[in-house]
Amino acid sequence: MQTDFLVIGSGIAGLTFALKAAQQFPNKKVLVITKAQTDETNTKYAQGGIAGVTDFEKDSFDKHIEDTLIAGDGLCNKAVVEIVVKEGVDRIRDIIDWGARFDKEADGDFKLGKEGGHSEFRILHHKDVTGREMERALLDALAAYKNIEVIKHCFVVDLITQHHLGYLVTKATPDIECYGVYVLNRETNQIEKVLANITLLATGGNGQVYRSTTNPYIATGDGVAMVYRAKGRIENMEFIQFHPTALYEPGVRGQSFLITEAVRGDGGILRNKNGEAFMERYDERKDLAPRDIVARAIDSEMKITGTEHVFLDVRHISLEKFTEHFPNIYEKCKSLGIDVTRDLIPVAPAAHYSCGGIKTDEWGRTSIKNLYAAGECASTGLHGANRLASNSLLEAMVFSHRSFMDATQKIQTQTLTSTNGVPIPIGKALIPDWNATGTTQPKEMILITQSLKEVQQVMSDYVGIVRTNTRLERAMKRLDLLWAETESLYQTTTLSPQLCELRNMITVSYLIVKGANFRKESRGLHFNTDYPSKNPLVQNIVL
Template sequence: MATSNKKIECDFLIIGSGISGLTFALKIATKFEKAKVVIVTKDEKSESNTKYAQGGIATVYNNNKDSFEQHIQDTLIAGDGLCDPEVVKMVIKDAPERLVELINWGVKFDKNKTGNYDLGREGGHSQNRILHHADITGLEIERSLLAQVEQKQNIDFLTHHYAIDVITEHQVKKEKTKRNSKISCFGAYVLDEKNEIVKTFVSKFTLLASGGNGQVYETTTNPIIATGDGLAIAYRAKAEISEVEFIQFHPTALYNPGEYPAFLISEAVRGFGAKLRDYNGNFFMHNYDKREELASRDIVARAIDNELKKSGKPHVYLDCKYLDFDKFKAHFPNITEKCASLGIDVRKDYIPVVPASHYICGGVNVNKNAKTSIKKLYACGEVTRTGLHGGNRLASNSLLEGLVYAHKAFLNISKKFEKAKMPNDIPEWNDIGVKKNTEKILITHDRNEVKKIMSNYVGIVRSNERLKRAENRLKILYEDTKVLYNNSELSVDLCELRNLITTAYLITQFSKNRKENSGGFYNLDLK
C-alpha cells in the first residue's frame, strides 16, 4: 500500500530528465549554489525521449550558404502557417549560443576531414544544418548533461519517482479552480515506486519537462515511458493547452513486427540520399511533392499511408543500395547494425518501413519565458506548445527548442528567486479508504484498447465518424478508470493509464474542433 510521508522542501522541483530538465537543472544549480534542486524521473536517469533522438540539432552554425532567415522560413513552411513568427525568430537566433554551451559541456558532434562540423540535412531543410553524433545524437547529449549534473552537490536526482499531480489551490484550499483563473503551483505529489510511498514535494518553482505521449498509439518510436504524463497533469491542474491535435508521425520506422517501441530509421537517411519505394519496388514520392523524399514529415507520412492503403501491404521500402556504403555506415552505424541484426544488408536489401507516432507538436501553453498559465509552474520540451512548431515540427528543431526554453526559464526564474517564499500549509497525500487492486488485467486491457482506438480512429488520416467513435469509446474508458483510480492502491501503471486516456481524449476533442486541414492534421471530411 502506498502511504504518505513527511513533506520535502526544495527551491526548484524538476519533473523529467531529458535535455530540457537537465539543462535547466545545471544552469540553476550553478547560479544558486545554496539552493536545493530536485529532479524526479519515472525511470532511470538517462531514460527520456532525448536519449532516443537520432538526427541531431538544427542550427545555423558553420555553413556559409546558410542563414537565420533560411532556417526561419523552413520552420514557418513546415508549420503550415500556424507557427508564431516571433517565437521562431527567437529560437533560431538564440540557437548558436545554446549550441556552444552544449559543446562546452562535453557534447561531441561529428566533424568532417577539414575539422568543421559535419552538417546533415533532413526533410524540410533548404540547407545542411544538422549537427549530429553519428545516429545517436540524443544519447550523446544525455550522456554529457548527466555527467555535468552529477558534479553538482546541490542537485538531488531521484529515479523511479513518478509525478502524480502538481499541487495547486485545489489541494491547498480545497477550492474548485477554473481554467484560465489565477492558479499557483506549490510543488507536486510524487510516488516513490521502490519504497511505495507518496512524497509531498513543496517547491518555490516547478518545471514540467516530462516529454511526449507516443505510447497513446500502437506503433511509436517513443520509449515506454512516454505516456503523456505532463500533459495530463497540466490539464488536471487547469493549465491552458492547445494544438494537441497535431501529432507528427515519423515516416520511416523499421517494420519489425513484435518489436516495441519501433526502431527509428532517421530522417537523415533520406537526407543522405535514400529513396522510398512501394511494395513492388516503384518510386512514388514524385507523385506527392516536388521535394520528393525531402518533403516535410507530414507529407511523406501521408504519402506512405496512402500507398499502404492502396496496396493493402504492411510496409513500403527505403532504398539505400546505391549509396556509398562506407560513408553510410560511418554516418549511421547504429542503423546499419540494427538492420544487419535482422538479416538486412543495406548494400543489397531494401529496408522495410512504416510511419509511426513520433512527436506531439502542441501541448501546455507557455510564453517566451517558458511560463505556463499557472503561476510558478514552468514547462519546457515536448510537453509544451511554444509556437515554434505550428502544425508540423521541422526535423531536428525539437532538441533545439528544449535547450532554448530551458535557458529562458532559467533567466526568468533567476530574477524572481531571491524574493520567492516557500509555500505553507501544503497538505500531504491522502489515500484513506483505497484498497489493493488485484485486477491488473483491467489496466493492461484498457491500455491496449486506448492504443487501438487512437491508431484506428485518430491516426495519420482522420474523419468525423472516426473521431466520434473514438470519443464514445474513450468516455467509457475514462469513467471506468476514474472509478478504479479513486478506489485502488496507487501504482505507476494505473497512473499511466489515467494519463494516456486523458491525453487520448484531448487529442480527439481538439481534432473534432479543428475545421481545416493543416500540417500534420488531416481530416477526410474537411476541404
C-alpha cells in the same frame, strides 16, 4: 521534502535547466525527479541531430526561420521562431562546452546533415545517436554540482495547487499557483509531497498512446495530463507527428526502431512494394518533403497496395559511408538479417512527436504561476501545425534557458503564498498529505493492462495520420467509457505507476481527439477527409 528548484524529467530540457540553476545558485537546492533510469528519455532516442545555423557562408537565420514557418503551415508564432533560431546557436555552444561531441570534417568544421523541409545542410549530429551523446554530456556535467539531487524511479502523480488547500479552482480561476507535486515513491509505495518555489515540467511526449511509436515506454503524456487536471492551458494537441520511417517488424508493439530522416538526407529513396519511387507523385521535394507530407504519402501507398509497409532503398549508398553515418541503424538491420547493400529496408510511419502540449509564453511560463514547461510536453509556438526535423532538441535547450532566466528573477525574492496572500511555510501542514483512505490493492492487473491496449487500439485506428468525423466520434465514445472505468479504479484502489500512466494516457488521448474535433480543416499534421482544405480563419485550439 522541499527544494528551491524542482525539475520533473531528465531529458535535455530538464537537465539543461537543472545545470544552469545549480551553477547560478550554488547555495540553493535543485531536485530532479524521473520515473525511470536517469537516461531513459525521449532525448536518448533522437537520432538525426540538432538544427542550427553554424555555416553563415551558405546558410542564414532567415533561411532557417523560413523553413520552420513553411513546415508549421501558418500556425507558428513567428516571434518564437526567431527567438529559437537566433538564440539556438548559443545553446548549441552551451552543450558543446558541457562535452557533447558532434561529428567533424577533417578540417575541423562540423559535418552538417540535411533533412526533410530544410533548404540547407545545417544538422549537427553524432553518428546516428545524437540524442544519446547529448544526454551523456549533460549527465556527466551534472555530476560536478553537489546541489543537484536526482531521484530515480519516482512517479509524479499530480501538481499541488490551491485546490489542495480547499479552494475551488476552475479554468476561470485567476492566478492558479503551483506549490510542488505529489509523488509515488516506488521504493516505499507511499505518496509523498515535494514542495518547491519553482517547478519545471520536462516530462517529454505522449507517443505511447499509439500502438506503434518511436517513443520509449515512459512517454505517456504525464505532464500534459497533470496540467490539464490542474486547470492549466493546453493547446494544439491534435498535431501528432508520425515519423515516416520507423523500421517495420511484424508483430512488434510499443516502441519501434527509428530510421532517421538523415538517411533520406544522404540519398535514401522510398519505394512501394512494386519498387516504384513514389514520392515524386506527392511533392516536388520528393523524399525530402516535410514529414507530414511524407507520412501521408506512405499511408496512401500502403492503402493502394494493401501492404503494411513500404521500403527505404539505400543500396546505392556506399557501405563505408552508411556505416560511418548510421552505425546504429546498420547494426539493427544486420541483426534482423537485412543487408543494406542488397536488401530494401521495410518502413512504416509511427507516432513520433507531439507538436502541441502545455501552452507557454516566450519565457516558458505556463498559465499556472511558478510552473514552467519545456521540451516536448510544451507548446511554445515554434512548431505550429508540423515540426521541422531536428528543431526539437534546439527548442528544448532554448526554452529551458529562457525558463531559467525568468525563474532567476522570481527565486531571489519569492515565497510560496496561498490565494489569500498568507505565506506558506514550506514543509508545514497547510498543504495536506495525500489521502488514500478507503482504497485497497487492485485485485486484477488485467483491468489496467487491457484498458491500455484498448487506448492504443482506439487512437491508432481512429486518430492516426488520416482522420474522419465518424472515426473521431467513435474514438471519443470509446475513451469516455475507458475514462469512467479507470476513474473508478483510481478512486478505489491504491495507486501504481501503471494505473497513473493509464489515467494520463486516457486524458491525453481525449485532448488529442477533442482538439481534432474542434479543428474544422486539414492543416499540417491534422488531415481530416471531411475537411480536406485549409481554413485561414482557424488558429490555435486551446483547451
